[in-house]
Amino acid sequence: MPDLLEKQNVFVQMQEDIKRALQKPVDERRWVMVIDLRKCVGCSACTISCVAENKLPPGVVYRPVLESEIGTYPNVTRRFMPRPCMQCDEPPCVPVCPVHATWKRPDGIVAIDYEQCIGCRYCITACPYSARTFDTGHTYDEGTPEQMVYELLTNFEYGQGWDRESEGSPIGNVRKCHFCLHRLEEGELPACVTTCMGVANYFGDANDPDSIVAKLISRPNVIRLKEEMGTEPKVYYLV
Amino acid sequence: MSKTVQRIVWVAAIVGFVVGLYGLWLRVSVGHQAANYGSYVPWGLWVAGYIYCIGLSAGAFLMSTLVYVFRIERLKSIGKLSLFTALVSLFAALFMIWLDLGHPERAYKLVLNTNFRSIMGWMIWLYAAYFILLLVELWFAMRADLVACSDDAGLRGKLCRFLSFGKTDTSEAARTADANILRVLGAIGVPLAVAFHGGVGALFGVVGARPYWNSGLTPIMFLVGALASGGALLTFVVAFWGPKVGSEEHRKVVVFLGQIVLGLLLFDLLLEWAEYSISLYSAVPAEAESLRLVLFGDYWWVFWIVHLLIGAVVPILLLVFRGRSVGAVGLAGALIAITFLSVRLNIVLPALAVEELEGLRTAFTGPGLTFAYSPSLMEWLFFIWTISLAGLGFLIGYKLLPIVRTKEVA
Ligand code: SF4
Ligand code: SF4
Numbered sequence: 001m002p003d004l005l006e007k008q009n010v011f012v013q014m015q016e017d018i019k020r021a022l023q024k025p026v027d028e029r030r031w032v033m034v035i036d037l038r039k040c041v042g043c044s045a046c047t048i049s050c051v052a053e054n055k056l057p058p059g060v061v062y063r064p065v066l067e068s069e070i071g072t073y074p075n076v077t078r079r080f081m082p083r084p085c086m087q088c089d090e091p092p093c094v095p096v097c098p099v100h101a102t103w104k105r106p107d108g109i110v111a112i113d114y115e116q117c118i119g120c121r122y123c124i125t126a127c128p129y130s131a132r133t134f135d136t137g138h139t140y141d142e143g144t145p146e147q148m149v150y151e152l153l154t155n156f157e158y159g160q161g162w163d164r165e166s167e168g169s170p171i172g173n174v175r176k177c178h179f180c181l182h183r184l185e186e187g188e189l190p191a192c193v194t195t196c197m198g199v200a201n202y203f204g205d206a207n208d209p210d211s212i213v214a215k216l217i218s219r220p221n222v223i224r225l226k227e228e229m230g231t232e233p234k235v236y237y238l239v
Numbered sequence: 240m241s242k243t244v245q246r247i248v249w250v251a252a253i254v255g256f257v258v259g260l261y262g263l264w265l266r267v268s269v270g271h272q273a274a275n276y277g278s279y280v281p282w283g284l285w286v287a288g289y290i291y292c293i294g295l296s297a298g299a300f301l302m303s304t305l306v307y308v309f310r311i312e313r314l315k316s317i318g319k320l321s322l323f324t325a326l327v328s329l330f331a332a333l334f335m336i337w338l339d340l341g342h343p344e345r346a347y348k349l350v351l352n353t354n355f356r357s358i359m360g361w362m363i364w365l366y367a368a369y370f371i372l373l374l375v376e377l378w379f380a381m382r383a384d385l386v387a388c389s390d391d392a393g394l395r396g397k398l399c400r401f402l403s404f405g406k407t408d409t410s411e412a413a414r415t416a417d418a419n420i421l422r423v424l425g426a427i428g429v430p431l432a433v434a435f436h437g438g439v440g441a442l443f444g445v446v447g448a449r450p451y452w453n454s455g456l457t458p459i460m461f462l463v464g465a466l467a468s469g470g471a472l473l474t475f476v477v478a479f480w481g482p483k484v485g486s487e488e489h490r491k492v493v494v495f496l497g498q499i500v501l502g503l504l505l506f507d508l509l510l511e512w513a514e515y516s517i518s519l520y521s522a523v524p525a526e527a528e529s530l531r532l533v534l535f536g537d538y539w540w541v542f543w544i545v546h547l548l549i550g551a552v553v554p555i556l557l558l559v560f561r562g563r564s565v566g567a568v569g570l571a572g573a574l575i576a577i578t579f580l581s582v583r584l585n586i587v588l589p590a591l592a593v594e595e596l597e598g599l600r601t602a603f604t605g606p607g608l609t610f611a612y613s614p615s616l617m618e619w620l621f622f623i624w625t626i627s628l629a630g631l632g633f634l635i636g637y638k639l640l641p642i643v644r645t646k647e648v649a
Contacts, residue, residue, distance in 0.1 A: 047603065059277055059605040066598030083596060092447060098359035099348045118348055119341015121281035122359050128448035130595045133278035134341065136271040138606050172271070172341030225596070229447060 011194065014204055014212055019187050021205035027106035030207040031179055033193070034216045035082055036238040039200035042067055042080030046192035046201065053180060053191035055155035055164070058138040062131075062177035063192055082201075084192065085110065085131040085177035086225065086233030093123040093132065102174075108234055109179055111158060114169035123174055128229045137171040156182045179203070206234075240566055244479040245634075252630035259624025265617040266338055273617040277607015279599070280591045284584070284614035285339040288622050290439055291468070291583040292332035292629070294461065295576065297436035298469015300325035300373065300428060302499075307376070307418075307425035313495055316482045318421075319384075319642045321473050322377045324633065328472070329370060331629035335622065358442040365435035372431060376424045378402070379417050383409045384641035395639050402640075436465045443586065451518075451529035451590035460510050464582060467503040471554075471575035474500050476633075478569025482643040490565050497568035501558040504575060508551060529589035536589075538613075541581045550578030588612060 021029045042065055050056065050063045063084040070077050091110045094102055101116035102123055124132045141148045154161045159182045162170055180190035188194075193201040204213035216222065217236045224233045265273045276283030299321045305311045306318035337343050349363040385403040389396055440461030443452040474496040483489045515534075518526045533542050554571035561567030592610050594600050600610055614622070636642065 059607040061278075061603045061605065061608065064599065064602035066596055066602045068598045081596075081598065083599075083602075095354075095356040096359065096446070098354055098357045098363070099345075099352045100354045116345075116348065116352070117342070118345040120339075120359060121341070122357070122442075124278065124281040125591065126446050126448055128595060130279060130599055134271070134281055134607060136274070136277065136341075136607060138272055169342075174341070 010199055010202075010212065011189065014189055014193070014202065015187065017204035017208060017211040017213070018184065018189065020208060021211075022185070022187060024205075024207075028207055029107040029205050030234070031087065031107055031109060031184065032204065032206040032213050032217060032234045032236060033084060033087075033179065033190070034202040034213050034222070034236045034238060036200045036202070037079065037081060038238065039198040040065070040080040040082060040196075041198055042078065043197070045195050045197065046082055049191045049195035050177070053183075054157055055150075055153050056175075057135060057164075058140055058142075060133045060135050060175050062133075062175070081237070082192070083129060083131065083225075084179070084235055086129055086231065086235045087177075087179060089232035089234060090230055092126045092128065092229070092231060096122045096126045098122065109181055110176075111178060111181070112174065112176065114158075114162065114173050114175075117169070117173045119172045119174065121174060127176075128226050128231060129233075132174050132176045135170050135173055135175050137167065158182060159185060241479045241484040244569070248479075248630065249634055252627045252634060255623045255627030256631055259620045259622075259627055262617050262620025262622070263624050266621050269617070271341065272606070273615055275612055275615040275618065277609070279608055279610050280588065280612040282339075282587050282591060283612055284618045284622055285335050287580065287583040287587040288625070289332045289336040289339070290461070290586070291580045292328045292335065292626075293439055294436060294465035294579070294583070295469045295472050296325045296328035296332060297432045297462075297465040298467065298471075299328060299473045300369075300432050300469070301466055302470055302473050302496075303376075304425045304429050304432075307380070307421040308429065310422075314492060316488075316643075317473070317477050317492060317496075319377065319380045320476060320481065322373060322380055323636060323640070323642050324473055324476055325469070326370075326373045326377060327629045327633045327636070328469075329366070329373065330632065331625050333366060334628070335625045338621070358438055358445060361438055362435065362442070365431065365438060369428070369431055369435055372424060372428050376421060376428065379421050379424070381641055382406060382417055383414055388641045398639055399641065433462065437462050443590075446590075448595065449590040450523060450526040451593075452586070454514065456510065456514055460507070460514065463503065463507045463510055464579065467500065467507045468576055468579035468582075470496065470500045470503055471572040471579070474572030475569050475576055476572075478565050478572060480637060480643065484565075490563075493565045493568050494563055497558050497562055497571065500572060500575065501555065501562075504551065504555065525593055525595075528593045532589045532592055533585050536592075537611075542585055545578050545581040546585070550575055550581060 044065045047061065047063050047065055054062065056062065063082055066081045066083055068079050070079055087108055087110050089108065091104055094104055094110065098120060099116055099118055102110060102112045104110050121134055124134065139151045141151055152165045154163050157178065183190060189203055193203045202213050202216055204211040206214050206217060208214055216238065221239055222236045223239055224236055274283065303318050303321035303325065306314050337346060340346060353363065354360040382403065385399045386407050386409050388399040389403060391399060437458040440458030444454060444457035446452050474493065477496060478493045481489055481492060515530060519530055554574045557567045557571040592612060594610060
């Protein structure tokens with residue numbers, strides 16, 4: 001079996017794709033995610049790994065897995081569709097922000113400045129994918145006698161330490177998926193991608209013709225959600 | 240009757256203020272966790288309350304331009320009252336939307352870092368301009384009366400003396416000058432009011448993700464709704480607080496206002512019909528779903544009973560059949576003005592209460608991750624508190640300031 005042994009693990013390949021991309025200036029990267037719906041079994045592990053990675057409080061979710069039923073009983077199947085932020089190339093959530101708190105970075109990731117956001121939630125209404133949620137400051141141990149240590153862990157979104165104990169931002173802010181930018185910058189894959197047991201997720205730099213994602217998104221069986229909105233999503237689905 | 244109504248409003252405002260304090264306290268201590276809006280329905284009662292009050296303000300203000308810009312002789316006596324009503328409603332609107340923010344302490348960023356590509360970015364500037372305009376206009380409209388009441392005993396005299404800022408000239412020439420200034424200010428105010436209230440409509444209208452809002456008619460409906468509701472509020476106010484209550488002159492003013500409001504209300508209903516019928520007929524799913532919620536959802540009664548029956552049919556009957564009676568017209572005004580909140584709620588909520596992607600409803604759970612919304616106790620109480628505060632502001636201002644004094648300058 002020399003062939004099999006030589007064939008590189010897809011995660012290792014993607015990791016290398018990322019490292020190559022990081023060598024380039026930031027505005028030449030184009031991060032995209034490809035989700036193979038045929039492989040997704042709806043286990044929601046990606047959702048939970050994201051919650052753990054970004055220390056998401058109750059009510060905040062970056063990547064739910066949407067389930068829908070196809071057909072009528074007894075001929076039914078289910079479809080599972082993880083829905084991260086699409087990191088739209090024409091993001092409708094950006095122009096509506098009254099204080100420039102959210103913008104598209106040169107590498108295409110739509111970021112939020114937690115210190116700038118006033119929490120008006122206009123961007124939530126403008127996103128066609130419901131990708132943004134509002135952090136009202138809930139904790140999981142509400143109503144229990146003891147405050148749990150994990151509630152107070154610092155999260156490192158956007159490469160900065162956000163301390164929940166201080167009760168400041170991101171409480172009162174709108175939050176969303178950022179393709180784990182803080183991990184990417186360190187050459188790591190987004191948490192959801194590494195967690196998926198079926199390898200339903202691919203991630204990389206679409207500007208690099210040798211990357212896995214560049215090859216995948218040139219296939220004919222690729223779709224994007226709500227193309228008619230003109231948002232130009234950077235999350236692709238293989239169907 | 241006027242005295243009884245005034246007393247009822249006083250009591251309501253005081254009770255609302257006291258009870259509502261609990262809502263304010265909850266907002267300050269617990270914050271957004273005590274609210275029922277959240278991630279999927281991000282805007283709730285307070286946003287609806289904000290566009291409701293801002294509409295009342297724009298409407299009342301535009302009525303004042305009938306006096307100062309178009310110089311309609313019959314309405315001359317109610318100029319100051321409409322400006323003051325507009326000012327108080329503006330205050331309520333801004334206060335409500337301020338505490339709706341996740342970070343109210345950062346509101347200054349709206350000024351320092353305005354994004355002029357965002358319609359919301361424009362709002363702060365338009366409101367600031369409008370607020371200043373209202374203050375200045377009200378001052379010029381009251382100036383002669385402030386001088387006149389400077390000699391009154393007690394607090395009122397002192398206040399009048401202070402507020403006249405030493406400009407004590409009440410000669411015919413000075414008053415004509417005031418009137419001319421008012422005309423210019425009012426003329427600036429018309430496009431300004433159209434801009435900021437049409438702007439609020441556009442704030443919703445431009446959101447392509449929400450087909451229920453995304454219509455060129457939205458800003459127009461906001462404006463007509465503002466005129467109808469603000470006009471109605473003013474009619475109610477004039478009917479029971481207006482200058483020379485009980486006189487024939489007063490009755491004529493009220494009757495005339497009633498007719499204006501009737502016309503505006505009918506026009507508003509026409510626009511509503513256009514919007515609803517066209518969308519229902521084409522039945523594009525997202526928009527039709529929102530409309531289904533309005534007409535047949537859990538809150539169907541908000542549309543059919545509160546808005547259509549109490550807010551439209553009853554007032555129309557009153558205005559058509561009892562249109563010469565001050566009490567009936569005033570009541571019609573109150574009914575329209577109060578129930579208009581239902582119209583605003585039915586603009587904000589149905590667009591948000593529908594899933595943007597199939598399966599979202601059940602995909603993940605948590606506070607705020609729901610499409611079912613009804614205002615929480617905190618939301619209601621804080622809303623009531625703000626409205627009561629504005630009401631008290633009006634009542635106290637009415638007592639202390641020469642708002643219905645006779646020296647009209649227009
Ligand atoms: S999916 Fe929504 S939040 Fe993400 S970039 Fe697009 S519009 Fe913005
Ligand atoms: S909630 Fe924050 S990021 Fe969103 S539009 Fe308002 S200020 Fe901008």
